Every structure is written in C-alpha cells, then in structure tokens.
Amino acid sequence: MPVIEVKNLHKTFIRQDGTKIEVLRGINTSIVKGEKIAVIGPSGSGKSTFLRCLNRMEEPTGGEIIFNGEDITKPSCDINLVRRKMGMVFQHFYLFPHLTVRKNLTLSPVRLKIMTQDEADAKAQELLARVGLADKIDEWPDRLSGGQKQRVAIARAMAMNPEVLLFDEPTSALDPEMIGEVLDVMKELADSGMTMYLVTHEMGFAHKIADRVLFIDGGVISEEGTPQEVFDNPQQPRTKEFLSKVLHR
Amino acid sequence: MKKFFAFFTVLFLFAFCACAFADEEAKLKSVNDLKTQKLAAQRGTTGQYIAEDLLGDNKNLLLTTYEKYVDAVAALRQRKIRAVIMDEMPARRFLNEVEGLAIMDEVLSEESYAIGFRKGNTELVEAVNKALAEIKADGSLDKIIGKYFEAFLGDGSSSIKPEDIDFNKGAKGGTLVVGTEAGFAPYELKVGSSFIGIDIEMCALIAKKLDKELVIENMNFDALPMAVSTNKVDMICAGMTVTEERKENMDFSDNYVNAKQIALVRAGDYEK
C-alpha cells in the first residue's frame, strides 16, 4: 500500500490582476514505504509546487492526496496532524534564529506534547550526533555555516519522527563546498530506509540514491522511471533537452 | 553640521541684539493708550473679554491669551507685550514679588466673583446661597478674606498651612466636588499636595454647612465651564466673574467678593 498517493492533482494560482496560472495540470503518482523519489524538471515547471501541495503548504485546487488512506485535501482533515508525519526541508533552511539549536529541534515535539522536554532533548542530542553536529546543540543558528544550518534543519524535521521527508531543493542555496556535507547526511537517511521526496538539481546525487525519478514539465509528469531509464536513456525530447543543458552533454 | 551651527549663531546674535537695542516706544499714559498695544490675558477670564473690547477689531492681531498668569507676566517682562489685563489681587501679588512692574491707576472694570453651577442645578444653587448668606452674616467670610489679603500682600504667605483647613473628611452627605484653577493667589493656590486660598476656605465652610466632604479638582481655567456642564464637578469656585455670556451657559450663586480688573504694565513703560 502506498504511503502517499496523488490523484489528478491540480493547482491554479490567481494573480492580483485576476489572471490565472495553471501550475499543476493533473499529477498522478505514489510513493511506497522506504522509497526515494527524485523530482526534476526545468524551473517554473511546478516541481516545487507539487512538493508543497503534499503537506498543503500550497492548497491544491483539484485532485486528491491520499496519505495513509486518508484524503488530506478534504476540509475535515486536520492538516496539523498530517504535517507531524511529513517533515519538510527548505531551500533556505528557515531555522528559528531566536532559538538555540536545541530549542529549534525540541519546540514542536514538546509544544505538541509528543515528548517531554527531557525526551526531546535526548532525541535532539541523538539526531545532532547523526548529522555530525553534536557539539552545536547550544549554539545559535546565526553562528552556523550554511551547510551546518541545513543539517540542523534536517535534524529538526526528523525530530518529529516523520514517516516521509520532503526536500525542497535543499542544496540550492549553499556554497559549493558545503553541498557535500548535506548530501552525505541525506544519503545516510536514505540508507536508513526513510521515505523521501527530493526536488533537486543535483542530478548525480539523484542518480545515486533515487529509486525512481519524476520529470515534471508544464505541470504534468512527462517522464517517469528508474534513474537509469530517465538519465541514461530519456525517451521524451524535452527530457533530453533539459538533461543536456544541466549536464552539459 | 556647520550650517546648523552657523544658523544658531546667527539666531542668537539676532535675539541678543533685539534685546539689547530694542527702542523704547512712547510711554503708556492712560488706559486709552492700550487700545493700540499688544495685550495679554489668561485664557477664558474676564481679563480676556475686557482686552477684546479695548482692542476692538485689532484683537486678533494684538491679543495673546496664556494658560497661566505666570506666562503672561513673563511675556510682559520680556517686552513681548505691553500690558496684562487681570484681576487686581493677583496683580498686586506680582507687584510685591517681581521687580519692575506697575498697575495703571484707572480701573478697567468693577465686578464680582460668584460660584458657578451647571445650568438648571437650582437645588444646589439655593443650598449654597443659604450657606453663603450665613457665613457672610457671621463675619467668617470677611475674616478669611482679611487673613489672606494680609498674608499675600505682606510677607507671611507661607504662614497659611493647608493642614489647617478642614475639608470635612468622611462627611455623611457625600462629596462636594469643586473645580478650580490653583494658580490664582490669594483665591486658590496649590501647596504641596493640597490647596489653600480664599475660595478654598470658603468652600470648606460651605461644605461643612451642607454636611459634605470638600474635594478639589484642579484644572485649567478654560476647561472649568466644560467640567461643570458635564457634571465632572459640582461647582466652580475659581475667582470667576459673573458675565452675561457666562450666565447663558451656567447658573451663578450670589456674589461673595468684589474685584477689579486692572492693567499690569512695566514700571519703566508707564508715565502717570
């Protein structure tokens, strides 16, 4: 049974002048437990919007998203409960600068009464050790480098014990020399069996860890398959064109 | 910053020269001369109305009204104006305390002070009139007036202590809230955290007769009519003169003291 099943997902933005922009035009896909799906595509293709619809950071305007058997686009669904189970990692980290690293990790589980402060502290310690930042637990976010921030952000998303992690271009805002440390953490997560959606421009990394690759273009999935199929033998001319641009082939 | 500095230097020099070399105009000889001069009065007082009558059409140009007498007299001493139209008693006090002032011989108007009430508050007016008649008859009002005139025009002004005035605290008949402007010696003055003055002691006697506790509300003079008409205070006792205009908006008690409006000028500017 899939963890998330997306059926005919639509998203239309309405500009201030009243014109409509159809960003997603019917997406159908699903992810099973432990699967890692890389989402690639040209900018403006709707891949980030697709990811943000999954935990309703953007409200879908049509279609269904079934999470653990429940349609989360229904008004009766408590989205806050769903989000506890879907961690999200942002391009710009969005650590809370007024809180220490420890508080960044423990704020939500303690506030939502999922853990006591002691339990959450222990969990934070464990997660920070896992991302290699055990010594930074009482540091302020603004004193960390970009790569360290993103690793803390991943640990923060993990602190809620999510079933799925959504990565929204997690390395795009990083200096090149810091990308490696973040990818290492993600690789370790992937190897541990985490279910992951990954919107990325890191084709090499996607090739290495993804079970499946979605190529989104013009608001629909125009090509889908294993990394070998999509990267090494693309069928669609748009996919070929895109890959040749990003891989300079 | 240089410009700023230069600007202020020039400003100060101008102010300095203006003070040092201001030409003395022709001296004032009689009240008649005031009609074309810059005058001042306390806002909302009869002094203001008299000054307006004196100046006629020029009042907008020549009349300045101040919130406090002290401000008006300061303006007089600084030659911003040539005369302050005010009540005689406070003017005499200025004459005693401040050098270089004079009062013009002619009296601008003779008038009487009375207590002001909200229009239609007949019950209280009658009760106060009755009490007023009693303290006039037994001489206690005259005694108060005599005591204050002596104290304030002599040198014993600090001999009167607010602790000696009986505000009838805890009276059964409730409170009598009196609005006043405590910058009008010898009628009312704030000392420490309490009040003294002819009006205050008179009101204390009246409150006693009415079996009420006296409560003083100290406000600006021009805010007093508003306060009494909105019931913020029960009555106004602030050396207020009865005028036809005021009678339209307020009821008054019987007169309790006679007063004069005079012109306060600089001694060097006045030639009898």
Add this chain to the structure above:
Amino acid sequence: MRNNFFNKHDACLTSRQGAGRGDIVLGLFGLFLLYLLYSSGFFTAAAWQDFNRRFYQNFIKDQRYMMLVDGLKATLFMTSGATLIGLTVGLILSVIRVAYKGGAKIPLLNKLANTYITVLRGTPAMVQLLIWNFTIFASARNLNTQYIAILAFGLNSGAYVAEIFRGGIESIDPGQMEASRSLGLSYGDSMRFVVLPQALRNVIPMLFNEFIAMLKETSVAGYIGIDDLTRAGQNIQALTLEHSQPLIMVAIIYLVIVLFLTHVVRKLEEWLSRGRR
C-alpha cells in the same frame, strides 16, 4: 532581511555615534552659550546669590520639591499604565490585521481594527484625552482621573504600536511561518513561538521611542486636572511667581528619564541580539 529591518529603523536616539565632528560642534556651541551667560553677568557673585535664593524659594522652602516628586510619580504611573494598555491593544490589533492578510476569515474584525487605527492615529492625543474625560466618562465622578488618562493615552498608543508590530511581523521572512507550520504547529502557536518573538526583537527600538514620546505626551494631562510633572512645575510657578527655574527643572527631569530609558533600550538591544553575528 531581518537585520536590514533592524538597522534601517534603528532610531536616532538609540544609535551610537563615535566622537567626531558632531562633538566638536556641540562643544563649540556649549562654549558659545557659556560666553553668553558670562557676558550677561551670570557669573557675578550677586547673580549667583540671586540664583541660589530663587532656587531655595522654588524647590527647598516648605519642601516644594515634593510637588515635583509627586508630579513625577503621576507622570510615571500614567506612562507605565498606558504602556501596558498600548502593548496589549497594539498586539491584538496587529495580529488581527496580519492574520486577515494571511487568509483568516475575519473581515469584520479587520475592518474594525483598521478603523480604530485610522481614527486614533488621525486625531491629536490631547483631543482624545478631552473627549474621554468630558464626553465618554462625563458622569464617572468617582473614577480617578489618572485612570481615564491612562486609558486615553494607552488606547492612543495602541494604534501606533499596532502599526509598529505589523511592520515587525511583516519583516519576518514568511518562510519562518512555513517552517513552523511544516512541523505541525498551528497558526497561533507559530505566531506565538516563532514569528512574534522575532518581530518583537526587531521593533523594540521603535516601541521604546513610542513610549518615550508618550512619556512626553502625558504633559497635557494637566488639562483634565492631573498634577503631572509639567503641571507640578506650573503649580510651583504659581506659588513663587518665578517663571524660568521650575520649567527648566521640569525639563531636566524629563530629559534625565528619557536618557535613562534610552540607556535601558540600548542594553536591551545588546541582550536581544546575542547569538547574532
């Protein structure tokens, strides 16, 4: 983005300037004033004696300084009371406006908040004070006038504080709210634990300036019969018929308080910006 906001609106009162041309000019200005005093005979023995005598008259005799102390108490009482009301009202109003903009379905509340802010910012505090005292609370006889003043100044300041808070909240990257929501926290929790603390840190200099302005604004309270610091000076004037000394003393007291508050806000800023590079 955050830091830009912090610096851009840093009030002139609270910003530090190194010693430079400004200090030299100020020094020259002071020397010039001293020269003026000297040339007008201020430093002669007679003038000094006269100054001392008047000082005794104004402040020492019959413990007249106590009038200033009582006035200062009233001023500080009104300012702190109004500050509390202003903060509360401002916070509520700004959250309403921001929540409405963020998609909450509260058009009526938003309209009310907007009207409130427009009216209270569009009329002088003094006029509002008079209306509160003589129209709205016209028949409230037993209510301490100082409470009316606190209400009037507090509600007035609330309108300004609301705009300050709104600016502060809008200066926070929307990503902060998203990150918090993505962890399962509700809108209210995210506001309370993530956005508002950061917004508050950004607006503290402006808030303090607002309250310093209010401290000075309370000087019109004498109009409704409150013996605040300014009024206490005027009462001494009426007692001694002396014009300048009581007023200058009042001005000095205000200045000392404002300088003290400015010092406090500076320390507060340093404390709040710990952990920043």
